[in-house]
Amino acid sequence: MKTNSCGPIFVVGAPRSGTTLLQRMLRSHPQISSPTGESHFVVPLLTHAATYGDLSARENVIAVLHDMHRISAEFMETDLHGVRFDIEALANAIHERGVHTMPQVIDTLFRLNAEGEGKARWLDKTPYYIHHIPLLAAIFPDAQFVQIIRDGRDAVLSMLERNVDIRVFSFYQGAKLWKRYVDAGRMMGAILPAERYLEFRFEDMLNEQEETLRRVCTFLGVEFSEHVIDFQKSRDPMNKTPLLRGGIKRDNQEKWRDHMTLGQLRTFESVAGSTLTACGYPLTAPGGKPGLFSRAYWSLHDQLMQRMNPHPRNAH
Numbered sequence: 001m002k003t004n005s006c007g008p009i010f011v012v013g014a015p016r017s018g019t020t021l022l023q024r025m026l027r028s029h030p031q032i033s034s035p036t037g038e039s040h041f042v043v044p045l046l047t048h049a050a051t052y053g054d055l056s057a058r059e060n061v062i063a064v065l066h067d068m069h070r071i072s073a074e075f076m077e078t079d080l081h082g083v084r085f086d087i088e089a090l091a092n093a094i095h096e097r098g099v100h101t102m103p104q105v106i107d108t109l110f111r112l113n114a115e116g117e118g119k120a121r122w123l124d125k126t127p128y129y130i131h132h133i134p135l136l137a138a139i140f141p142d143a144q145f146v147q148i149i150r151d152g153r154d155a156v157l158s159m160l161e162r163n164v165d166i167r168v169f170s171f172y173q174g175a176k177l178w179k180r181y182v183d184a185g186r187m188m189g190a191i192l193p194a195e196r197y198l199e200f201r202f203e204d205m206l207n208e209q210e211e212t213l214r215r216v217c218t219f220l221g222v223e224f225s226e227h228v229i230d231f232q233k234s235r236d237p238m239n240k241t242p243l244l245r246g247g248i249k250r251d252n253q254e255k256w257r258d259h260m261t262l263g264q265l266r267t268f269e270s271v272a273g274s275t276l277t278a279c280g281y282p283l284t285a286p287g288g289k290p291g292l293f294s295r296a297y298w299s300l301h302d303q304l305m306q307r308m309n310p311h312p313r314n315a316h
Contacts, residue, residue, distance in 0.1 A: 004227050007142030008110065009034075009220060010020050012130035014181035015166050018202040019151035023215065028231035033114035034123035037079035037212045041071040042066045042106055042124065056100035062091045064105055065144040066170035083109075087122035090250025104137045121222075130181055133188040136198065143203035144220060145192070147185040151281050152178035152272050153256035153265070159316035164217055167267045171264045175271035195219075202278065 013019045026033035053060050065087045069076045083093075094108045107254040110122035128135060133145055161168045168174045183248045189197040198219040205212045206261065210228060213287030217224040225239060256265070269276065273283050 001045055006121060007144060008107065009121060009142050010129055010133075010136060010143060010145050011123060011125040011148070012133070012145060012185055013127055013148045014130075014150070014152070014155055015127055015168075018148045018205065019069075019125050019127050022146070022148050022205070022216075023123065025228045025231045026123055026216070026220075028227040029217070029222060030227065031120045032123055032220075033110075033117045033119035033121065034125060035075060035079040035083060035110075035113060036081065037075045038126040039072055039075055039124050040126055040128075041068045042076075042126070043129060043135065044071060045106065046067075046135060052102065054100065055105055056095075056098075058095040061094050061099075061105060062087060064102070065090055068109075080113045081121075082113035107140070107189050111251070115173060127181070130185045133185065133192075133197075133282055137188070137192060143196070145185075145197045146216065146219070147182075147189065147199040147203055148199070148205070149182055149185075149199055149279050151253065151256070152182070152276060153260060153268055154253060154256045154262075156268060157255055157259055158282040169302060171260075171267045172271060179272040179275045182279065186278070206250045206253055209282075256272070256283045 011019050011023055011026070013101050023034050023036075026032050027036070030151070045067065054062055057060055065076075069085075069087070083105050084091065090109065090112070093112055094105055097104075099105055099108050104161065107122075110124065114122045115118065130147065136143055139147070150174065155178050156168070156171055159174050160166040160171075168177055185199065190201055199214065199215065200212055213228050215222045217228070260268070262285055269285055273286055278282060286295070
């Protein structure tokens with residue numbers, strides 16, 4: 001087992017694939033701290049780091065913190081449980097650590113939060129970072145990445161239940177999104193050293209809970225703790241996902257068998273069948289790739305639904 005691990009942990013995966021559940025479980029580990037939301041600011045800040053100037057200057061750190069709040073106000077105000085959101089106080093604490101680069105500012109914020117929770121390592125669960133693993137792996141050379149993969153047919157059913165938030169309005173578009181996310185993570189997993197990337201299936205975590213979580217802990221270089229299984233018993237402040245309070249539900253799988261029509265299965269599998277197969281999921285309605293007319297139809301359908309259902313943030 002890898003020991004003395006201290007680098008950041010990034011939990012990634014397609015939407016509605018169990019990333020929040022895994023985050024909740026791992027943050028219950030005595031050594032792992034995780035804010036209870038999604039940061040969203042890490043990649044934008046790293047990408048535009050040069051615009052902030054010399055970050056050894058306190059006023060420039062303040063500018064970074066303001067932009068963190070602009071991008072993810074709820075995260076900064078309610079999801080950090082080891083520090084209080086106070087830009088002046090945070091800027092002072094970061095400045096006192098002698099940091100001078102954007103990665104150091106980001107790392108220090110998460111470390112301050114971890115220290116406030118009495119933890120040694122920090123974890124960030126922001127699913128779309130799966131598309132930016134090359135950047136994150138280069139910027140944080142000791143970072144580890146965990147991708148959780150759920151049967152895309154179940155994932156898309158869940159996406160469609162929250163279609164306005166996730167911006168998925170059809171099985172076709174959901175299949176494209178799921179495949180794009182999973183393929184991006186697996187492509188990097190084939191390149192990164194084994195000690196930096198781990199993937200496992202959501203269904204394995206349901207069916208072989210302890211064995212799967214022991215594997216995750218071994219990968220992360222931390223001792224297995226029963227707390228990660230009994231996470232719902234902890235005094236975790238995460239109340240945004242009430243369904244998690246009851247713990248793992250083993251029947252939360254293969255719902256697609258009862259809730260997808262043959263036509264819907266054919267649509268999904270025609271787009272994402274190769275990825276389903278690569279991840280060990282059986283196909284039930286295999287067919288050829290969707291034709292030009294079908295792709296055009298679904299593209300127009302998606303555009304229309306996007307216009308008819310503005311994102312809640314832009315609704316007014």
